[in-house]
Amino acid sequence: MAKLHVFRLLLATGICAAVVQFPEAAFAHVEGEAVSGFFSGLSHPIGGWDHILAMIAVGLWGALLGPPALWILPIAFPIAMAAGGMLGLLGIPVPWVEIGIAVSSIVLGLLILTNMRLSLAVAIPLVMIFALFHGHAHGTELSPRADAVLYSLGFVVATGLLHALGIGVGAVDKLPMGRTALRALGGGVLLGGTYFLIGAFA
Protein backbone atom coordinates (compact mmCIF):
# COMPACT_ATOMS: atom_id res chain seq x y z
CA MET A 1 0.00 0.00 0.00
CA ALA A 2 2.81 2.37 0.97
CA LYS A 3 4.65 1.44 -2.22
CA LEU A 4 1.53 2.26 -4.29
CA HIS A 5 1.27 5.63 -2.51
CA VAL A 6 4.93 6.38 -3.28
CA PHE A 7 4.40 5.29 -6.88
CA ARG A 8 1.49 7.70 -7.27
CA LEU A 9 3.48 10.55 -5.76
CA LEU A 10 6.44 9.81 -8.01
CA LEU A 11 4.11 9.67 -11.04
CA ALA A 12 2.64 13.05 -10.06
CA THR A 13 6.18 14.38 -9.59
CA GLY A 14 7.10 13.30 -13.10
CA ILE A 15 4.03 15.02 -14.51
CA CYS A 16 4.80 18.21 -12.53
CA ALA A 17 8.36 18.18 -13.87
CA ALA A 18 7.08 17.69 -17.42
CA VAL A 19 4.55 20.54 -17.11
CA VAL A 20 7.16 22.90 -15.65
CA GLN A 21 9.53 22.08 -18.51
CA PHE A 22 6.85 22.37 -21.20
CA PRO A 23 6.72 26.15 -21.69
CA GLU A 24 10.42 26.45 -22.47
CA ALA A 25 10.12 23.81 -25.12
CA ALA A 26 7.04 25.46 -26.62
CA PHE A 27 8.31 29.02 -26.70
CA ALA A 28 12.05 28.59 -27.09
CA HIS A 29 12.07 30.26 -30.49
CA VAL A 30 8.69 31.89 -30.77
CA GLU A 31 8.54 34.54 -28.12
CA GLY A 32 10.92 37.44 -28.55
CA GLU A 33 9.64 39.67 -25.77
CA ALA A 34 9.75 36.81 -23.26
CA VAL A 35 7.48 38.51 -20.75
CA SER A 36 3.90 38.06 -21.87
CA GLY A 37 1.07 35.83 -20.87
CA PHE A 38 0.63 32.69 -18.88
CA PHE A 39 3.51 30.64 -20.24
CA SER A 40 6.01 33.46 -19.74
CA GLY A 41 4.88 33.63 -16.13
CA LEU A 42 5.09 29.86 -15.89
CA SER A 43 8.64 29.85 -17.20
CA HIS A 44 9.91 32.77 -15.07
CA PRO A 45 10.49 30.93 -11.74
CA ILE A 46 12.39 28.18 -13.55
CA GLY A 47 14.72 30.69 -15.16
CA GLY A 48 17.30 30.52 -12.36
CA TRP A 49 18.66 27.57 -10.40
CA ASP A 50 18.83 29.63 -7.21
CA HIS A 51 15.03 29.92 -7.29
CA ILE A 52 14.40 26.35 -8.44
CA LEU A 53 16.59 24.91 -5.71
CA ALA A 54 14.90 26.85 -2.90
CA MET A 55 11.36 26.15 -4.08
CA ILE A 56 11.99 22.42 -4.46
CA ALA A 57 13.72 22.48 -1.06
CA VAL A 58 10.56 23.92 0.53
CA GLY A 59 8.65 20.89 -0.79
CA LEU A 60 11.39 18.50 0.34
CA TRP A 61 11.42 19.98 3.82
CA GLY A 62 7.64 19.87 3.97
CA ALA A 63 7.75 16.18 3.02
CA LEU A 64 10.31 15.55 5.74
CA LEU A 65 8.26 17.41 8.35
CA GLY A 66 5.04 15.68 7.29
CA PRO A 67 1.50 16.98 7.82
CA PRO A 68 0.46 19.71 8.44
CA ALA A 69 3.72 21.42 7.34
CA LEU A 70 3.52 19.37 4.14
CA TRP A 71 0.68 21.54 2.80
CA ILE A 72 0.92 24.67 4.97
CA LEU A 73 4.40 25.61 3.73
CA PRO A 74 3.33 25.48 0.04
CA ILE A 75 0.27 27.58 0.97
CA ALA A 76 2.31 30.22 2.81
CA PHE A 77 5.18 30.46 0.32
CA PRO A 78 3.30 31.79 -2.76
CA ILE A 79 1.50 34.49 -0.76
CA ALA A 80 4.74 35.82 0.77
CA MET A 81 6.50 35.49 -2.57
CA ALA A 82 3.77 37.51 -4.27
CA ALA A 83 4.03 40.14 -1.51
CA GLY A 84 7.76 40.37 -2.28
CA GLY A 85 6.98 40.53 -5.98
CA MET A 86 4.53 43.36 -5.33
CA LEU A 87 7.23 45.31 -3.47
CA GLY A 88 9.57 44.74 -6.40
CA LEU A 89 6.95 45.88 -8.91
CA LEU A 90 6.27 49.00 -6.85
CA GLY A 91 10.00 49.76 -6.74
CA ILE A 92 10.22 49.40 -2.96
CA PRO A 93 13.71 48.12 -2.18
CA VAL A 94 14.42 45.11 0.03
CA PRO A 95 18.03 44.86 1.24
CA TRP A 96 20.33 41.89 0.55
CA VAL A 97 17.96 40.15 -1.84
CA GLU A 98 20.60 38.02 -3.61
CA ILE A 99 22.20 37.08 -0.30
CA GLY A 100 18.77 36.25 1.12
CA ILE A 101 18.03 33.96 -1.83
CA ALA A 102 21.33 32.11 -1.44
CA VAL A 103 20.90 31.88 2.35
CA SER A 104 17.42 30.42 1.83
CA SER A 105 18.95 27.43 0.00
CA ILE A 106 21.70 27.08 2.59
CA VAL A 107 19.28 27.10 5.54
CA LEU A 108 16.71 24.83 3.90
CA GLY A 109 19.47 22.44 2.79
CA LEU A 110 20.87 22.40 6.32
CA LEU A 111 17.42 21.76 7.82
CA ILE A 112 16.87 18.80 5.46
CA LEU A 113 20.42 17.46 5.92
CA THR A 114 20.20 17.53 9.72
CA ASN A 115 16.54 16.39 9.68
CA MET A 116 15.71 19.33 11.94
CA ARG A 117 12.04 19.39 12.88
CA LEU A 118 11.14 22.99 13.65
CA SER A 119 7.69 23.87 14.95
CA LEU A 120 5.17 25.38 12.53
CA ALA A 121 5.36 28.68 14.43
CA VAL A 122 9.01 28.92 13.37
CA ALA A 123 8.87 27.10 10.02
CA ILE A 124 6.11 29.23 8.47
CA PRO A 125 7.68 32.68 9.15
CA LEU A 126 11.08 31.34 8.10
CA VAL A 127 9.78 30.10 4.75
CA MET A 128 7.77 33.31 4.26
CA ILE A 129 10.85 35.49 4.80
CA PHE A 130 12.74 33.44 2.21
CA ALA A 131 9.77 33.70 -0.16
CA LEU A 132 9.80 37.48 0.20
CA PHE A 133 13.39 37.63 -1.12
CA HIS A 134 12.59 35.35 -4.05
CA GLY A 135 9.44 37.29 -4.90
CA HIS A 136 11.22 40.65 -4.76
CA ALA A 137 13.93 39.44 -7.11
CA HIS A 138 11.27 38.30 -9.59
CA GLY A 139 9.18 41.45 -9.13
CA THR A 140 12.00 43.76 -10.14
CA GLU A 141 12.51 41.75 -13.35
CA LEU A 142 8.89 41.79 -14.55
CA SER A 143 7.77 43.94 -17.44
CA PRO A 144 4.58 46.02 -17.27
CA ARG A 145 3.90 45.10 -20.90
CA ALA A 146 2.72 41.61 -20.03
CA ASP A 147 -0.84 40.55 -19.22
CA ALA A 148 -0.76 41.06 -15.46
CA VAL A 149 -3.25 38.40 -14.39
CA LEU A 150 -2.19 35.65 -16.78
CA TYR A 151 1.48 36.27 -16.11
CA SER A 152 0.95 36.33 -12.34
CA LEU A 153 -1.14 33.17 -12.51
CA GLY A 154 1.50 31.34 -14.53
CA PHE A 155 4.18 32.53 -12.15
CA VAL A 156 2.31 31.30 -9.08
CA VAL A 157 1.33 27.97 -10.68
CA ALA A 158 4.99 27.31 -11.59
CA THR A 159 6.01 28.01 -8.00
CA GLY A 160 3.34 25.59 -6.77
CA LEU A 161 4.48 22.92 -9.22
CA LEU A 162 8.07 23.27 -7.99
CA HIS A 163 6.84 22.76 -4.43
CA ALA A 164 4.85 19.74 -5.61
CA LEU A 165 7.99 18.44 -7.30
CA GLY A 166 9.84 18.72 -3.98
CA ILE A 167 7.00 17.01 -2.10
CA GLY A 168 6.90 14.24 -4.72
CA VAL A 169 10.65 13.66 -4.52
CA GLY A 170 10.30 13.79 -0.72
CA ALA A 171 8.06 10.72 -0.99
CA VAL A 172 11.25 8.62 -1.14
CA ASP A 173 11.32 9.20 2.62
CA LYS A 174 8.90 6.28 2.93
CA LEU A 175 11.21 3.88 1.05
CA PRO A 176 14.08 1.93 2.63
CA MET A 177 17.15 4.20 2.70
CA GLY A 178 14.81 6.98 1.57
CA ARG A 179 15.56 9.18 4.57
CA THR A 180 19.29 8.96 3.83
CA ALA A 181 18.67 9.83 0.17
CA LEU A 182 16.52 12.78 1.21
CA ARG A 183 19.15 14.07 3.60
CA ALA A 184 21.75 13.70 0.85
CA LEU A 185 19.55 15.87 -1.37
CA GLY A 186 19.50 18.41 1.47
CA GLY A 187 23.29 18.34 1.34
CA GLY A 188 23.09 19.08 -2.38
CA VAL A 189 20.78 22.04 -1.75
CA LEU A 190 23.20 23.30 0.91
CA LEU A 191 26.12 23.09 -1.53
CA GLY A 192 24.11 24.85 -4.23
CA GLY A 193 23.17 27.63 -1.81
CA THR A 194 26.81 28.07 -0.82
CA TYR A 195 27.76 28.38 -4.48
CA PHE A 196 25.09 31.07 -4.99
CA LEU A 197 26.21 32.89 -1.84
CA ILE A 198 29.78 33.05 -3.14
CA GLY A 199 28.36 34.33 -6.42
CA ALA A 200 26.36 37.01 -4.59
CA PHE A 201 29.52 38.36 -2.98
CA ALA A 202 31.68 38.03 -6.08
Next chain:
Amino acid sequence: MRRSATGVLLAVALCAPTPSHAHLVNSGLGPFYDGALHLMLTPMDLVGLVTLSLFAASQGAEAGRLLVIVTPIAWFLAGAIGVHSQMTGSFAIAIANAGTLVLLGGSVALELKTSSTVAAVAAAVFGGLLGFQSGVELRAADADADWVALIGTVAAVLAVTVLVSALIISYTAFSFRVVQRVLGSWAAATGLLSLGWIVGSGGNLAG
Protein backbone atom coordinates in the same frame (compact mmCIF):
# COMPACT_ATOMS: atom_id res chain seq x y z
CA MET B 1 -5.72 6.27 -9.80
CA ARG B 2 -8.23 7.13 -12.52
CA ARG B 3 -9.45 10.11 -10.47
CA SER B 4 -5.84 11.31 -10.00
CA ALA B 5 -5.22 11.04 -13.73
CA THR B 6 -8.42 13.00 -14.44
CA GLY B 7 -7.31 15.66 -11.99
CA VAL B 8 -3.90 15.97 -13.63
CA LEU B 9 -5.48 16.16 -17.10
CA LEU B 10 -7.87 18.85 -15.85
CA ALA B 11 -4.97 20.84 -14.37
CA VAL B 12 -3.02 20.61 -17.63
CA ALA B 13 -6.12 21.65 -19.61
CA LEU B 14 -6.62 24.65 -17.31
CA CYS B 15 -2.99 25.61 -17.86
CA ALA B 16 -3.46 25.61 -21.63
CA PRO B 17 -2.83 29.01 -23.19
CA THR B 18 -5.83 31.13 -23.99
CA PRO B 19 -5.54 33.62 -26.83
CA SER B 20 -6.49 37.20 -25.94
CA HIS B 21 -9.09 38.89 -28.08
CA ALA B 22 -9.12 42.61 -28.75
CA HIS B 23 -12.63 42.20 -30.10
CA LEU B 24 -15.52 40.17 -28.74
CA VAL B 25 -14.72 36.63 -29.77
CA ASN B 26 -16.80 35.43 -32.67
CA SER B 27 -18.08 31.94 -31.89
CA GLY B 28 -20.03 31.82 -35.13
CA LEU B 29 -23.09 30.91 -33.10
CA GLY B 30 -24.42 34.39 -32.40
CA PRO B 31 -24.03 37.01 -29.66
CA PHE B 32 -25.26 34.75 -26.82
CA TYR B 33 -22.37 32.32 -27.28
CA ASP B 34 -19.98 35.21 -28.03
CA GLY B 35 -20.83 36.59 -24.60
CA ALA B 36 -20.45 33.19 -22.94
CA LEU B 37 -17.05 32.69 -24.56
CA HIS B 38 -15.99 36.19 -23.52
CA LEU B 39 -16.03 35.15 -19.85
CA MET B 40 -14.06 31.99 -20.54
CA LEU B 41 -11.38 33.95 -22.40
CA THR B 42 -11.03 36.83 -19.91
CA PRO B 43 -8.59 35.68 -17.22
CA MET B 44 -9.34 38.29 -14.55
CA ASP B 45 -13.09 37.71 -14.74
CA LEU B 46 -12.79 33.93 -14.76
CA VAL B 47 -10.16 33.70 -12.00
CA GLY B 48 -12.14 36.19 -9.90
CA LEU B 49 -15.36 34.24 -10.37
CA VAL B 50 -13.75 30.88 -9.54
CA THR B 51 -12.16 32.40 -6.41
CA LEU B 52 -15.50 33.90 -5.34
CA SER B 53 -17.17 30.52 -5.89
CA LEU B 54 -14.43 28.75 -3.92
CA PHE B 55 -14.90 31.19 -1.04
CA ALA B 56 -18.69 31.04 -0.90
CA ALA B 57 -19.02 27.28 -1.47
CA SER B 58 -16.42 26.51 1.20
CA GLN B 59 -18.80 28.14 3.71
CA GLY B 60 -21.28 25.31 3.24
CA ALA B 61 -24.23 24.15 1.16
CA GLU B 62 -26.52 27.06 2.09
CA ALA B 63 -23.89 29.64 1.11
CA GLY B 64 -23.28 27.65 -2.08
CA ARG B 65 -26.97 27.82 -3.00
CA LEU B 66 -27.06 31.57 -2.31
CA LEU B 67 -23.93 32.02 -4.45
CA VAL B 68 -25.62 30.36 -7.43
CA ILE B 69 -28.61 32.71 -7.14
CA VAL B 70 -26.98 35.98 -6.07
CA THR B 71 -23.86 36.08 -8.26
CA PRO B 72 -25.53 35.84 -11.71
CA ILE B 73 -28.15 38.45 -10.68
CA ALA B 74 -25.50 40.86 -9.37
CA TRP B 75 -23.35 40.19 -12.45
CA PHE B 76 -26.26 40.92 -14.78
CA LEU B 77 -27.34 44.15 -13.06
CA ALA B 78 -23.81 45.55 -12.73
CA GLY B 79 -22.92 44.24 -16.19
CA ALA B 80 -25.87 46.14 -17.69
CA ILE B 81 -24.57 49.34 -16.09
CA GLY B 82 -21.08 48.56 -17.42
CA VAL B 83 -22.30 47.89 -20.96
CA HIS B 84 -24.18 51.18 -21.05
CA SER B 85 -21.49 53.26 -19.36
CA GLN B 86 -19.02 55.21 -21.42
CA MET B 87 -16.07 53.78 -19.53
CA THR B 88 -13.36 51.94 -21.45
CA GLY B 89 -11.50 50.64 -18.42
CA SER B 90 -10.85 51.82 -14.93
CA PHE B 91 -7.77 51.88 -12.76
CA ALA B 92 -9.98 51.73 -9.65
CA ILE B 93 -11.91 48.68 -10.90
CA ALA B 94 -8.70 46.87 -11.83
CA ILE B 95 -7.39 47.55 -8.31
CA ALA B 96 -10.67 46.42 -6.77
CA ASN B 97 -10.70 43.18 -8.78
CA ALA B 98 -7.11 42.36 -7.85
CA GLY B 99 -7.97 43.22 -4.22
CA THR B 100 -10.91 40.82 -4.48
CA LEU B 101 -8.54 37.99 -5.36
CA VAL B 102 -6.32 38.83 -2.38
CA LEU B 103 -9.23 39.04 0.06
CA LEU B 104 -11.23 36.01 -1.09
CA GLY B 105 -8.20 33.87 -2.00
CA GLY B 106 -6.60 34.70 1.35
CA SER B 107 -9.82 33.72 3.14
CA VAL B 108 -9.89 30.37 1.33
CA ALA B 109 -6.18 29.76 2.04
CA LEU B 110 -6.70 30.50 5.74
CA GLU B 111 -9.94 28.47 5.71
CA LEU B 112 -11.83 31.36 7.33
CA LYS B 113 -15.41 30.52 8.18
CA THR B 114 -18.25 33.01 8.03
CA SER B 115 -22.06 32.95 7.93
CA SER B 116 -23.95 32.24 4.73
CA THR B 117 -25.38 35.79 4.89
CA VAL B 118 -21.87 37.27 4.75
CA ALA B 119 -21.00 34.89 1.91
CA ALA B 120 -24.12 36.02 0.02
CA VAL B 121 -23.22 39.69 0.55
CA ALA B 122 -19.70 38.93 -0.70
CA ALA B 123 -21.22 37.21 -3.75
CA ALA B 124 -23.37 40.28 -4.44
CA VAL B 125 -20.57 42.82 -3.96
CA PHE B 126 -17.75 40.97 -5.70
CA GLY B 127 -20.04 39.44 -8.32
CA GLY B 128 -21.31 42.96 -9.05
CA LEU B 129 -17.78 44.31 -9.26
CA LEU B 130 -16.69 41.59 -11.67
CA GLY B 131 -19.93 41.99 -13.62
CA PHE B 132 -19.41 45.72 -14.05
CA GLN B 133 -15.86 45.12 -15.27
CA SER B 134 -17.16 42.43 -17.62
CA GLY B 135 -19.83 44.80 -18.96
CA VAL B 136 -17.24 47.50 -19.63
CA GLU B 137 -15.07 44.90 -21.39
CA LEU B 138 -18.01 43.68 -23.50
CA ARG B 139 -18.62 47.21 -24.69
CA ALA B 140 -14.91 47.88 -25.25
CA ALA B 141 -14.60 44.64 -27.23
CA ASP B 142 -17.67 45.29 -29.34
CA ALA B 143 -19.40 48.67 -29.47
CA ASP B 144 -22.59 46.90 -30.53
CA ALA B 145 -22.54 44.54 -27.55
CA ASP B 146 -26.14 43.97 -26.65
CA TRP B 147 -28.26 42.36 -23.98
CA VAL B 148 -27.99 38.97 -25.62
CA ALA B 149 -24.19 38.94 -25.25
CA LEU B 150 -24.54 40.00 -21.61
CA ILE B 151 -27.09 37.26 -20.98
CA GLY B 152 -24.66 34.79 -22.57
CA THR B 153 -21.96 35.94 -20.14
CA VAL B 154 -24.36 35.59 -17.21
CA ALA B 155 -25.27 32.06 -18.35
CA ALA B 156 -21.56 31.19 -18.31
CA VAL B 157 -21.30 32.77 -14.83
CA LEU B 158 -24.17 30.55 -13.66
CA ALA B 159 -22.50 27.46 -15.14
CA VAL B 160 -19.16 28.24 -13.46
CA THR B 161 -20.71 28.95 -10.05
CA VAL B 162 -22.86 25.79 -10.21
CA LEU B 163 -19.92 23.59 -11.23
CA VAL B 164 -17.45 24.99 -8.70
CA SER B 165 -19.89 25.06 -5.79
CA ALA B 166 -21.15 21.53 -6.59
CA LEU B 167 -17.58 20.26 -6.68
CA ILE B 168 -16.61 21.97 -3.41
CA ILE B 169 -19.74 20.92 -1.53
CA SER B 170 -19.81 17.30 -2.73
CA TYR B 171 -16.12 16.53 -2.13
CA THR B 172 -15.48 16.69 1.59
CA ALA B 173 -12.29 14.61 1.74
CA PHE B 174 -9.48 16.22 3.69
CA SER B 175 -7.11 16.10 0.70
CA PHE B 176 -9.64 18.05 -1.35
CA ARG B 177 -9.83 20.73 1.36
CA VAL B 178 -6.05 21.04 1.12
CA VAL B 179 -6.35 21.47 -2.65
CA GLN B 180 -8.93 24.23 -2.05
CA ARG B 181 -6.58 26.03 0.34
CA VAL B 182 -3.69 25.76 -2.10
CA LEU B 183 -5.89 27.18 -4.89
CA GLY B 184 -6.92 29.98 -2.52
CA SER B 185 -3.29 30.83 -1.83
CA TRP B 186 -2.56 30.84 -5.56
CA ALA B 187 -5.48 33.21 -6.15
CA ALA B 188 -4.34 35.52 -3.34
CA ALA B 189 -0.77 35.48 -4.68
CA THR B 190 -2.02 36.24 -8.21
CA GLY B 191 -4.03 39.14 -6.80
CA LEU B 192 -1.05 40.53 -4.89
CA LEU B 193 1.21 40.38 -7.95
CA SER B 194 -1.50 41.92 -10.12
CA LEU B 195 -1.96 44.71 -7.57
CA GLY B 196 1.75 45.52 -7.69
CA TRP B 197 1.64 45.38 -11.45
CA ILE B 198 -1.41 47.64 -11.80
CA VAL B 199 -0.20 50.22 -9.27
CA GLY B 200 3.40 50.05 -10.54
CA SER B 201 2.34 50.67 -14.12
CA GLY B 202 -0.25 53.30 -13.21
CA GLY B 203 -3.00 51.17 -14.76
CA ASN B 204 -1.31 51.15 -18.15
CA LEU B 205 -1.40 47.39 -18.70
CA ALA B 206 -1.38 45.15 -21.70
CA GLY B 207 -3.96 42.79 -20.32
